[in-house]
Amino acid sequence: MLATLIIVFREVLEAALVVGIVLAATRGVPRRYRWIACGIGGGVLGAVLVAGFAGEIADAVEGMGQELFYAAILFAAVTMLGWHNIWMSRHGREMAANATRIGQEVLAGTRPLYALALVVGIAVLREGSEIVLFLYSIAASGGDAPGMLTGGALGLVAGVGAGAAIYFGLQIIPTRHLFTVTNWLILLLAAGMASQGAAFLVQAGIVPALGNRLWDTSFLLTENSLLGQVLHVLTGYTAQPEGIQLVFYLATLAIIGSLMRLLRRQHVAHA
């Protein structure tokens, strides 16, 4: 039971942190719950499908289907996170400057919530498919079903609790500063996902690793520890990164960051 609890908790934690950040970043946006619920629902459905076709995915592309699939969904999420932040740079100031509440709501309503919903869906799909594979294989091999269900349920509750903790933590921030904080969090989230995607591309043999172990900080913080894992999701922390992971991480920060800056400056110039 405990083993199931820990494994399910770890997988749920990653998705729940993403959902917590997205919820915080969409404060005051109409219809956000519907979008995010669609993202979670779609992610769960996708997780079951991916788990069901795991064998087919694995055998595709000369046995490199898993790597390419995970890299593809990670880079899709990076693109959506980037697009959201770039949009915010263009319109965030208008939103803050708009005196009327109705005007603010109209603008907020045009915010690309589909982008964040897709990110939520991808996070849930990715972690969820592992949970489905794991639990299904225990059930199919006649494992301890009641213990598995209890462990799974407790793991889910604990993981969702962690997501709730980051959401309510971010709720303390006043609205005028909130989007600055959430834009930073989303930028780091994107860079971290790009670095994970790069590792899958190395595994598929598409890009060179540029060094297997650029540095090793596992004596300070292992990736398997709770804090290590939270930082892994939030900032892309990797105890022993490959060179290419750092390249993708920094390139993502630079590309999204400079586009945000450019559009903000343009906007100020027009105003």
Place this chain on the structure above:
Amino acid sequence: MARLALGAALFVLLIAGPVWADDAGIVIAIKDHQFVPSTVEIPAGTKVKITVRNQDQTTSEFESVDFHREKVVQPGGEITVFVGPLDRGSYEFFDDFHPATRGHLIAK
């Protein structure tokens, strides 16, 4: 009979010593939630092909934080990963779905 065969296989593995990489690569089995062999020697500074065969009824995820690999292995299925070139040293791998199942690559 099966037990005898397993015993014989284990004996051969034992006297054969560590498995070295060749063109066909290295084969690691997952059986009764153990990696067989659980310690694998590979040449340092060389890219090595590793095939992981899951002989259990449960799904496994062959994973290593040390050498950055992560791949689901279906029950009765097998996967291939290329590892390295690695510097000399010991690199741990594990089954992410059964974290007690662990093994090491020794790059020499």
